[in-house]
Amino acid sequence: MSVSSPTAAVGSFTQAAFDAHLAKVSHLPAWWLDRKRAAYERFAVAPMPKRTNEGWRFSNLAALTLDGFNPAPAACPFAQMDHHELGVTGAGHLVFANNRLVASQPLAAEAAKQGIIFDTLQNALLKHGDLVRAHLLTQPSKLGSDKFAALHEAFLEDGAFIHVPKGVTAPLPVGVFHYACGDGTAVFPHTLVIAEDNAKITVADFFRTGSGASPAPRAFACGGNDLYAGHGASVTYVAMQDWSRETLSFQFNATLARRDARVLSLNLHAGARQARHESFSQLAAPGAHSEMLALTVAHGTQEFDQRTLQIHQAPNTSSNLLYKNALLDQAKTIFSGLIVVDADAQKTDAYQSNRNLMLSDDAEAHSLPGLEIQANDVRCTHGATSARIDREQEFYLESRGIKPAQAQELLVFGFFEEVLGKIEHQELHDTLTDIIREKFRA
Amino acid sequence: MSQLEIKDLHISIGEKSIVKGFNLTIKPGEVHAIMGPNGTGKSTLAKAIAGHPDYTITSGDVLLDGQSVLAMEPDERARTGLFLAFQYPSEIPGVSIANFLRAAVQARMAEGEELDATAYYKRLYTKMDMLKIDRKFTARAVNDGFSGGEKKRCEILQMAMLEPKIALMDETDSGLDIDALRIVAEGVNAIRAGAQPPGILLITHYQRLLDYIVPDFVHVMYAGRIVKSGDKHLALELEAKGYDWVKKEFAAATAS
Ligand SMILES: Nc1ncnc2c1ncn2[C@@H]1O[C@H](COP(=O)(O)OP(=O)(O)OP(=O)(O)O)[C@@H](O)[C@H]1O
Ligand SMILES: [Mg+2]
Numbered sequence: 001m002s003v004s005s006p007t008a009a010v011g012s013f014t015q016a017a018f019d020a021h022l023a024k025v026s027h028l029p030a031w032w033l034d035r036k037r038a039a040y041e042r043f044a045v046a047p048m049p050k051r052t053n054e055g056w057r058f059s060n061l062a063a064l065t066l067d068g069f070n071p072a073p074a075a076c077p078f079a080q081m082d083h084h085e086l087g088v089t090g091a092g093h094l095v096f097a098n099n100r101l102v103a104s105q106p107l108a109a110e111a112a113k114q115g116i117i118f119d120t121l122q123n124a125l126l127k128h129g130d131l132v133r134a135h136l137l138t139q140p141s142k143l144g145s146d147k148f149a150a151l152h153e154a155f156l157e158d159g160a161f162i163h164v165p166k167g168v169t170a171p172l173p174v175g176v177f178h179y180a181c182g183d184g185t186a187v188f189p190h191t192l193v194i195a196e197d198n199a200k201i202t203v204a205d206f207f208r209t210g211s212g213a214s215p216a217p218r219a220f221a222c223g224g225n226d227l228y229a230g231h232g233a234s235v236t237y238v239a240m241q242d243w244s245r246e247t248l249s250f251q252f253n254a255t256l257a258r259r260d261a262r263v264l265s266l267n268l269h270a271g272a273r274q275a276r277h278e279s280f281s282q283l284a285a286p287g288a289h290s291e292m293l294a295l296t297v298a299h300g301t302q303e304f305d306q307r308t309l310q311i312h313q314a315p316n317t318s319s320n321l322l323y324k325n326a327l328l329d330q331a332k333t334i335f336s337g338l339i340v341v342d343a344d345a346q347k348t349d350a351y352q353s354n355r356n357l358m359l360s361d362d363a364e365a366h367s368l369p370g371l372e373i374q375a376n377d378v379r380c381t382h383g384a385t386s387a388r389i390d391r392e393q394e395f396y397l398e399s400r401g402i403k404p405a406q407a408q409e410l411l412v413f414g415f416f417e418e419v420l421g422k423i424e425h426q427e428l429h430d431t432l433t434d435i436i437r438e439k440f441r442a
Numbered sequence: 443m444s445q446l447e448i449k450d451l452h453i454s455i456g457e458k459s460i461v462k463g464f465n466l467t468i469k470p471g472e473v474h475a476i477m478g479p480n481g482t483g484k485s486t487l488a489k490a491i492a493g494h495p496d497y498t499i500t501s502g503d504v505l506l507d508g509q510s511v512l513a514m515e516p517d518e519r520a521r522t523g524l525f526l527a528f529q530y531p532s533e534i535p536g537v538s539i540a541n542f543l544r545a546a547v548q549a550r551m552a553e554g555e556e557l558d559a560t561a562y563y564k565r566l567y568t569k570m571d572m573l574k575i576d577r578k579f580t581a582r583a584v585n586d587g588f589s590g591g592e593k594k595r596c597e598i599l600q601m602a603m604l605e606p607k608i609a610l611m612d613e614t615d616s617g618l619d620i621d622a623l624r625i626v627a628e629g630v631n632a633i634r635a636g637a638q639p640p641g642i643l644l645i646t647h648y649q650r651l652l653d654y655i656v657p658d659f660v661h662v663m664y665a666g667r668i669v670k671s672g673d674k675h676l677a678l679e680l681e682a683k684g685y686d687w688v689k690k691e692f693a694a695a696t697a698s
Contacts, residue, residue, distance in 0.1 A: 391495070396532035396584075399492050400546040400600060401520035410545060414536030414583070421536075 011066020055144025076181035086175035124161035159190030181210030229261035283317035298331030327363035443470030451502035478663035523607030590617025627654030
């Protein structure tokens with residue numbers, strides 16, 4: 001291990017910065033503070049990713065600097081933000097800016113009466129410590145970002161906690177908004193979703209930069225989410241990553257699905273200069289199903305780096321991964337996915353597909369699909385395609401008087417609809433469609 | 443009401459010359475049927491007039507109300523009033539008929555003008571009822587998984603919604619069962635009975651369609667041009683005798 005330049009390994013996230021952070025959260029339970037200390041150690045000694053590391057193939061490593069960020073950004077008042085609602089009437093929401101809660105709308109009385117908890121992680125650590133301890137960041141980092149995942153745990157200040165008790169169906173989705181304001185700001189968002197047996201919930205995370213300031217502020221975002229679905233539970237999780245175009249972004253997902261549970265996660269990627277997303281789904285018991293979906297609109301010189309792992313640990317489990325990217329300009333996407341089927345996970349049904357729509361000749365899409373199968377009676381398929389807009393389809397639309405730019409937009413939405421159409425909640429579907437439309441025009 | 447003039451049109455695909463000196467004037471409200479053997483350039487003619495990028499117009503001109511359309515992009519030609527009902531309409535997964543047609547209608551409105559959604563759906567449903575298309579189709583993706591007949595009906599639905607000045611209908615009858623043929627023909631006749639009936643170029647292989655949509659003229663296209671013209675009786679003659687005699691006449695005429 002190279003220790004020649006300690007600043008290169010920790011950048012702005014020095015021991016002193018960590019100590020200052022710990023002092024701010026010293027009221028939280030000791031076990032959590034201990035875990036954070038251990039995480040900081042792991043972060044500080046782990047080397048930065050190297051060219052030879054298979055988990056970072058095709059990634060732009062030169063731009064992965066941790067220097068020049070502000071680990072303790074000043075508070076940012078709600079009024080300064082250009083806040084958009086979830087678009088679902090009556091839905092609860094939490095709004096964080098620079099790692100602190102700045103606004104919230106509690107759950108409707110009906111949902112609260114059923115015992116659903118929707119609160120900040122800090123409050124949950126204080127009031128529901130055992131639940132948090134059992135589920136927060138308990139899964140290993142397996143996709144290459146152990147250093148950054150440790151950094152996330154070390155500096156995680158606050159986030160959202162959602163707990164749905166046994167047999168309860170949340171009547172409405174809930175929304176969590178994370179804003180980063182100011183130049184150099186470092187944020188560490190986290191959303192923890194626990195759906196107990198036969199519970200049902202939809203959660204939407206939004207990641208945005210405070211205002212449309214120009215030039216775009218430089219930020220560092222290092223976030224995560226844990227999705228836990230108990231027996232027969234159903235979790236729908238949507239995340240919209242829309243940080244400023246000068247942001248270095250990491251997102252880590254860990255999904256755990258128990259017997260007959262169903263988890264659907266949809267990640268929309270539009271923001272950041274360089275964004276790495278790692279998604280890890282464990283199908284832990286028979287009948288578990290994970291739907292892993294992603295849509296990317298890649299502009300300019302943006303790089304979206306997506307790494308996924310679907311592990312089938314029990315028989316009769318299924319997973320379905322569909323990642324679709326629309327690439328413009330000189331944008332670059334990387335998809336690397338692995339399906340692992342354990343020896344006793346017979347009758348696994350696993351699917352993995354990465355589809356790239358190339359809207360520019362200068363864009364670059366890399367696909368690295370993979371399978372690792374130990375069981376013999378399984379059905380696993382994977383594939384990757386890259387295609388341009390179909391000229392006949394384009395001509396068909398234009399021959400009806402639709403202008404070329406709009407024809408292209410319709411075709412991109414047609415390409416995305418296979419994924420967007422899986423969001424059953426109509427208002428949420430429309431909100432996401434509007435956001436992507438806006439992104440596509442930007 | 444509008445007039446289309448096709449003047450000594452020559453069309454190539456790559457190096458290959460397909461249409462070679464095609465002349466035709468469609469006066470306001472007229473229906474001209476074009477018949478002719480497979481591969482003779484009928485679809486090439488229709489698609490090139492609509493502005494398909496694969497086809498190069500090497501000489502000649504196409505004028506709509508005296509204005510050449512050749513310098514216009516396909517979408518401009520459509521907004522000017524040209525409409526092509528495709529022989530093989532494209533399937534567009536993920537784009538609903540409702541969104542697609544709304545975009546096409548909106549493209550014809552002035553900048554900043556808002557579409558009246560209620561009026562739009564009312565009009566759409568009226569036209570769908572006329573063509574006996576289930577209203578559920580508005581939510582389906584354009585032509586995606588449609589049967590051959592459903593695709594053709596959908597083409598006529600678009601024509602009814604967009605009210606072109608000139609409609610080029612390429613084998614709209616192929617793939618239609620007998621009932622569907624009647625429904626589509628009634629739809630076209632209803633459009634013809636409107637206040638501003640479009641001029642129609644009707645490409646077909648079957649005389650049967652012309653029993654329903656009665657043409658003012660019938661032309662035989664062969665080797666990239668019109669080689670014979672007549673009235674509706676010419677279609678009956680072709681149906682009875684085939685194309686051999688036309689080809690022979692053409693060979694004799696070009697040899698001399
Ligand atoms: N995109 C293309 N590339 C190459 N050749 C083409 C293309 N489109 C048409 N052709 C050729 O041009 C010729 C004319 O084709 P076209 O489709 O216009 O005939 P058609 O008269 O419409 O025939 P049909 O009655 O079978 O519909 C054919 O030889 C065809 O193979
Ligand atoms: Mg043809």
